[in-house]
Amino acid sequence: MRFELEVAPIDLNLTLGCGQTFRWEHSPDGTWSGVLGNQSVCLRLKGSRIEGNATPGGRGVRDSVLEHLRADDDIDKIQRRLRRDTILATGMKRMRGLRIVKIDEWECLVSYVLATYANIPRITKMVNALATKYGSRIVNGRYAFPTIEQLSKASAKDLARLGLGYRAGYIEEICNQIDERTISTLSRESHEDLRRKLIELPGVGSKVADCVCLFGFGKLESFPIDLWIERALARLYHQKGSYQRLRAFASDRFGEYAGYAQEYLYHNERMRARDLGCVFSKE
DNA sequence: GCCCAGGAGTGTG
DNA sequence: CACACTCATGGG
Numbered sequence: 574m575r576f577e578l579e580v581a582p583i584d585l586n587l588t589l590g591c592g593q594t595f596r597w598e599h600s601p602d603g604t605w606s607g608v609l610g611n612q613s614v615c616l617r618l619k620g621s622r623i624e625g626n627a628t629p630g631g632r633g634v635r636d637s638v639l640e641h642l643r644a645d646d647d648i649d650k651i652q653r654r655l656r657r658d659t660i661l662a663t664g665m666k667r668m669r670g671l672r673i674v675k676i677d678e679w680e681c682l683v684s685y686v687l688a689t690y691a692n693i694p695r696i697t698k699m700v701n702a703l704a705t706k707y708g709s710r711i712v713n714g715r716y717a718f719p720t721i722e723q724l725s726k727a728s729a730k731d732l733a734r735l736g737l738g739y740r741a742g743y744i745e746e747i748c749n750q751i752d753e754r755t756i757s758t759l760s761r762e763s764h765e766d767l768r769r770k771l772i773e774l775p776g777v778g779s780k781v782a783d784c785v786c787l788f789g790f791g792k793l794e795s796f797p798i799d800l801w802i803e804r805a806l807a808r809l810y811h812q813k814g815s816y817q818r819l820r821a822f823a824s825d826r827f828g829e830y831a832g833y834a835q836e837y838l839y840h841n842e843r844m845r846a847r848d849l850g851c852v853f854s855k856e
Numbered sequence: 857g858c859c860c861a862g863g864a865g866t867g868t869g
Numbered sequence: 870c871a872c873a874c875t876c877a878t879g880g881g
Contacts, residue, residue, distance in 0.1 A: 686863095690861060691862085693880095698880095740877085775865090780862070799863080
């Protein structure tokens with residue numbers, strides 16, 4: 574099933590390629606293929622439009638993609654707000670096509686529990702391993718991310734064997750503690766309540782909770798602080814200290830769109846490390 | 857072999 | 870509050 578979308582500005586490489594979501598793969602011809610819900614989807618940029626291709630019989634794929642890419646976000650408005658920060662203002666424009674992704678809440682929670690102390694290639698591998706082993710088959714080699722019920726059938730030992738390491742126990746325990754109703758209840762909570770309740774789950778600390786708030790529940794004011802953000806805040810803003818302190822700084826400085834600020838800083842810091850140029854001013 | 861990774865949990869000062 | 874240590878493993 575083919576479809577076309579207008580999601581300008583959008584940069585699929587920036588948005589899908591660098592560690593927000595772990596289920597998209599990039600082909601040399603510029604195509605991105607991944608799984609949304611129980612559909613296999615391919616996306617390609619054609620001018621300012623997105624050309625899409627999904628597994629047949631798919632209803633609502635178009636809407637799934639629009640939601641996943643947060644097509645309704647007003648990027649200009651967001652950038653106008655963040656431009657008030659002179660440090661962000663410079664490099665931000667080049668990243669107009671970078672979007673926060675909206676991931677399924679459950680998939681996001683599991684993915685970021687797996688993400689603790691692992692690098693992106695490995696996280697991708699773990700998430701795909703879960704899908705392949707416990708998810709429903711969609712089409713040749715593509716599997717939906719397992720539902721809570723499906724993943725509940727896995728023992729910690731099974732999961733450890735899949736290469737999850739010490740994270741296996743967290744996943745098992747989370748499966749025991751929550752179900753689909755928990756997710757829908759959580760999705761009605763305010764940002765702070767949601768964050769607090771997520772942190773009660775095993776394997777979920779401040780950082781994972783903030784990622785799940787941002788990418789899973791669409792709370793754009795969340796500001797996850799990983800090692801890269803910590804470096805960026807130290808280098809560009811001379812801010813150091815506890816997670817709580819840095820979080821307060823970001824909330825105060827970036828406000829309701831702190832999540833977008835975080836992505837801009839994150840990508841910039843990583844690009845800098847790879848010596849692909851310094852986008853933001855140095856000092 | 858070495859170092860690092862979108863950290864969390866637990867214990868101690 | 871701040872540290873220090875452990876956890877398990879693949880990727881560069």
